[in-house]
Amino acid sequence: MLDPQGRAVHHALDGLGFAGVSDVRVGRLIELEVADDTDPATLTEMCEKLLANTVIENFTIETPGSAEGGR
Amino acid sequence: MLDPQGRAVHHALDGLGFAGVSDVRVGRLIELEVADDTDPATLTEMCEKLLANTVIENFTIETPGSAEGGR
Incomplete structure (x- = not known):
């Protein structure tokens, strides 16, 4: 982009x-402290609904230890 | 902070x-593509002179593979 x-x-x-x-x-880097049992899908939803402007931004979700792509 | x-x-x-x-x-997350032989001290200098506002911001420098604290 x-x-x-x-x-x-x-x-x-x-x-x-x-x-x-x-x-x-x-x-932008957004650090979220979330409960251990938080569904990764919930994190993706947070990004799409609020944290990222998906029209002009990409986002990636990483969790400490493992790294996992969001989009 | x-x-x-x-x-x-x-x-x-x-x-x-x-x-x-x-x-x-x-x-903020700033990704720099730099020459392999770039001195880590140079990266710190970039942060202090331009990339970070050290009055109100902390910064950390991470290189792929290893992670190293800036301040």
Whole structure:
């Protein structure tokens, strides 16, 4: 997906003299403390209904220890 | 640190009927594609000079495979 903010940060890093950066992507990180028995489907629903704007954003759900893709 | 955005998201999840969430924290995730020989100190410098507002934000630097704390 397009990431104008990432491009701006990349440009700014170049301007500050930081070389060797080939790509920058900026996103949001949301940490949820949930009950151990929370259904992964519930987490996906939270993302789709509230946490992510799925029109312009992708999201991935990761749980400590294991990593699992959301979309 | 205070996280008013996290509190707002927590409140909104409650309002949508999602139970079992005990804490929410919202932050930024910046993915940098850098040369393999990039000095970790350079990454810390990028965070302090540009990527993080260290007055109100903490940051952590993680590299794929290993994870290492920034501050």
